């Protein structure tokens with residue numbers, strides 16, 4: 181597919197599209213183009229609606245279209261290089277629907293949660309959707325809404341949550357079981373819903389950047405960067421290479437901290453305490469490096485629209501490099517113990533498998549997607565300045581089990597150390613922050629950042645006065661929660677905590 | 693086995709010396725704000741205008757509510773004089789909501805909640821944590837309390853899974869409508885005597901979500917709060933300091 185399919189409007193990161201140029205296509209063309217493109221190795225990044233007067237609603241799809249040939253990744257864990265056969269192009273497709281339309285999900289399962297969201301937020305019904313349930317905005321009396329149920333002798337149901345045993349966010353989990361064996365897990369979320377999207381109408385407000393920093397607390401840089409990208413694209417502002425490099429440092433530190441912490445948590449869940457306790461401390465060491473940049477261990481203040489809030493001066497860069505080298509050695513030591521422990525590996529291997537076809541069908545993204553053989557990484561597919569200078573080569577694994585996700589995290593930890601070493605060796609010159617400019621009216625723009633869990637997508641539409649008229653946030657967890665449900669099928673209930681840690685999905689990022 | 697022991701030896705001692713000595717914090721750490729109303733320019737309202745959570749009021753003099761503050765220091769950057777400054781002081785916990793409002797006087801830090809609490813829980817405190825609309829930032833830092841660096845089990849403080857085993861409840865998040873019922877049920881399930889700790893700007897005041905109709909403006913809207921630990925999120929040292937103070941234990 182070298183040509184641009186009809187009706188698909190090309191879109192680039194950093195650029196905006198006037199709404200007027202987005203001609204709606206017929207619904208049949210909309211759905212067939214989507215199916216064709218996903219069939220050809222493309223992906224659905226977002227699907228959202230903008231309600232209009234007299235039931236003239238617009239439906240938009242944001243797609244990553246493969247512009248190269250699709251080569252099956254077949255080796256055990258091979259690296260893929262930038263560009264060439266893995267080139268993707270962004271495109272947006274639009275159609276007009278009334279209060280209902282034939283659901284896309286039956287032919288395009290990756291649309292399942294987006295369509296539920298459209299129904300919940302705008303009352304536009306995807307007719308024939310196989311599981312039209314609330315996403316996050318339910319009313320109290322709706323809980324529990326009809327969920328999967330299993331009937332018969334000797335089967336039982338285990339209900340957990342919203343309050344769980346550990347210090348984690350709330351969600352409701354239902355396991356349909358036969359003995360210890362789980363037939364099906366269904367997860368009901370929405371407990372963390374804070375009304376983030378509704379507040380974006382009329383934004384930016386002075387609180388907006390702080391809300392973006394807390395979309396998901398462990399992805400502060402990821403979400404605030406995607407937001408900044410979106411606003412910068414709308415106002416035609418390009419941050420300096422230095423600002424882009426500092427942003428990328430913040431993002432990779434975030435990835436390091438979370439991956440190291442989660443490997444520790446996974447080790448802890450199988451009772452392998454040495455790695456668990458070392459990683460807990462090392463995660464903190466990485467957070468302290470974020471704090472050395474911006475004063476906040478979670479990266480608050482790094483990203484500001486137009487650039488960054490803080491500089492990494494030469495002296496700080498060299499102390500950071502020294503500290504990173506020490507953390508790297510210690511992390512390698514701690515994790516070597518884990519990989520060398522047969523009993524820990526016995527629990528990791530073959531647990532919570534998401535096969536490649538399932539992962540592709542549901543559009544899994546990020547680290548969990550790559551562990552199941554889905555070749556996707558926004559740092560390569562939609563690189564910003566720093567990642568063009570210092571390309572990151574994503575790894576792929578095929579097994580999709582806890583072991584694959586664990587190894588994937590370790591590989592990514594090493595890649596982030598490499599990246600930080602290179603970038604901090606010589607930061608490019610440039611202004612820290614460029615003054616904000618006027619936001620384009622009646623336009624649409626996107627921001628895409630490869631957060632530590634995966635692709636973070638923000639998308640804004642402005643009104644005639646250049647204020648935000650609607651805003652979409654797609655946390656990688658939104659794509660991946662179904663992966664958790666699939667991973668548990670056929671497993672034992674006691675595998676749940678380990679599977680859960682290996683994904684470590686965000687509730688707040690999903691619930692908004 | 694040898695490798696495990698070797699790695700253990702190479703790791704050395706990781707646990708912080710705090711509270712025996714003051715904690716080490718990075719130079720850019722943004723702690724308690726300091727206020728000097730006498731330096732405040734009559735006609736200037738810069739800080740009030742920029743503050744993302746409306747934490748600053750200037751009616752009868754300057755007042756800053758640490759319970760709403762995100763410690764972003766935008767007000768400090770805006771202030772043309774030194775009426776508002778950022779300090780590296782990590783000690784922020786108070787036992788009353790009013791004490792969090794600064795107007796020039798020193799911050800009245802938390803003290804032992806009661807002789808009874810200090811006696812019962814001073815050496816063994818079980819805490820149940822409920823995230824109610826939190827972003828997982830405060831939750832992450834609460835989790836960090838149990839790692840080998842901060843290690844609150846040194847003080848007999850531990851995070852417990854069941855509210856029935858808990859003596860105190862930590863609430864994080866602005867209290868989303870959807871978590872209201874579960875939060876209240878968890879509180880009820882904790883046997884008396886018990887106390888409640890609001891951790892972070894969201895749990896104290898709603899933080900950046902205060903205006904949102906989908907949330908309550910913090911945990912105080914439904915539970916009696918005994919200890920307030922401000923921050924977005926509070927540094928683990930800020931939390932340890934607050935908890936030890938509430939238990940009447942010595943802190944620097």
Ligand code: SF4
Nearest residue numbers: 743761762764765767
């Ligand atoms: S530091 Fe606190 S008071 Fe000052 S602007 Fe930020 S949130 Fe407002």
